Amino acid sequence: MDTVRAFLLQFLSVAFSYPEADVLRSLEHGLADLDQSLRTLDIPYDAAGLEPVLMDAQARLLDLQGEYNALFATALKAPSWETAYEIDKTARRAVELADIQGFYRAFGLALCASVEADSLVAELEFLSLLQQKKLYALREGNGTGAEVCEDAYRKFLADHLGRWYEAFLHRLTEATEEEYYCEIGTLLKAVLDREIVGVDGAIRKLAQPTGETLEESTWPCAPCFPGRP
Numbered sequence: 659m660d661t662v663r664a665f666l667l668q669f670l671s672v673a674f675s676y677p678e679a680d681v682l683r684s685l686e687h688g689l690a691d692l693d694q695s696l697r698t699l700d701i702p703y704d705a706a707g708l709e710p711v712l713m714d715a716q717a718r719l720l721d722l723q724g725e726y727n728a729l730f731a732t733a734l735k736a737p738s739w740e741t742a743y744e745i746d747k748t749a750r751r752a753v754e755l756a757d758i759q760g761f762y763r764a765f766g767l768a769l770c771a772s773v774e775a776d777s778l779v780a781e782l783e784f785l786s787l788l789q790q791k792k793l794y795a796l797r798e799g800n801g802t803g804a805e806v807c808e809d810a811y812r813k814f815l816a817d818h819l820g821r822w823y824e825a826f827l828h829r830l831t832e833a834t835e836e837e838y839y840c841e842i843g844t845l846l847k848a849v850l851d852r853e854i855v856g857v858d859g860a861i862r863k864l865a866q867p868t869g870e871t872l873e874e875s876t877w878p879c880a881p882c883f884p885g886r887p
Contacts (some may be wrong), residue, residue: 660796662695664789666849671697671782673725673842674738677715677722686712695849703848708841715838725836736826736835740776740818743864754818761814765791765807778826781819785811815853816860823850828866 669688675681686709693705715722729736737743740758744750758775762768762784773780788811795803823846830843854861 659699660789660793664786664793665691665854666695666699666701667786669781670842670846670849671779671786674778674782677719677720677726677838679716682712682716682719686716699852700849701852703845707866708845711837711841712802722836722838725834725839729830729834729839736830737849738778738826739774740822742779742820745865758818761810761818767811775885776818777824778819781814785814785819788814812857816857819850820854820857820861820863822864823847825864 661839665688667837669685669692672681673685689705689709691711692708696703696705727733730738734742741751741754744754755775758781759769762775765788767784767787769775769780792804792807792811795801795807827847829842830839834840
């Protein structure tokens with residue numbers, strides 16, 4: 659199960675990264691593993707439906723890259739980082755980022771300069787790595803280490819990604835008709851809805867943002883934002 663969870667979260671992290679040709683090809687090559695992983699966890703998503711979407715996306719790569727920029731980089735129609743969805747951004751951003759970075763440091767991880775700590779891609783990647791570290795600990799007979807990884811996994815879901823992914827997906831659905839992003843958004847919801855079972859009572863979910871909320875953000879301008887193409 660740990661291997662399956664790690665794969666699904668890694669797949670989603672790649673899917674929401676900047677859509678280069680090799681990224682889309684790697685996703686296509688992973689469809690068989692995606693299908694098996696979803697079946698293993700009984701997640702209600704038909705992986706076969708993603709194949710034609712990926713093929714179409716590869717044929718329209720420039721269009722897809724333009725939509726990525728409009729959604730996540732320039733027009734910011736659907737910001738893909740956690741603190742964008744805080745109502746009180748000035749007061750909360752530093753607090754949330756410090757907490758997220760504390761999780762990363764505790765497990766010996768350092769971010770590339772171009773990656774925002776609270777980005778969807780980074781948070782999915784971190785959760786995947788926690789599952790990989792848990793699996794390694796179990797193989798080494800380190801039950802305490804495995805328990806630490808699982809506790810961190812559940813706490814990070816409750817305190818971070820589990821709080822804001824619904825608000826993000828609500829905004830994404832409103833902001834785009836691009837089939838690729840609609841499809842991977844559906845997959846993200848299916849996977850995370852399953853993952854928060856058992857921890858959802860501890861999650862203080864962020865409200866779905868209004869246009870006014872987003873306009874009052876304190877984000878840097880897009881050309882200056884680290885990691886944005």
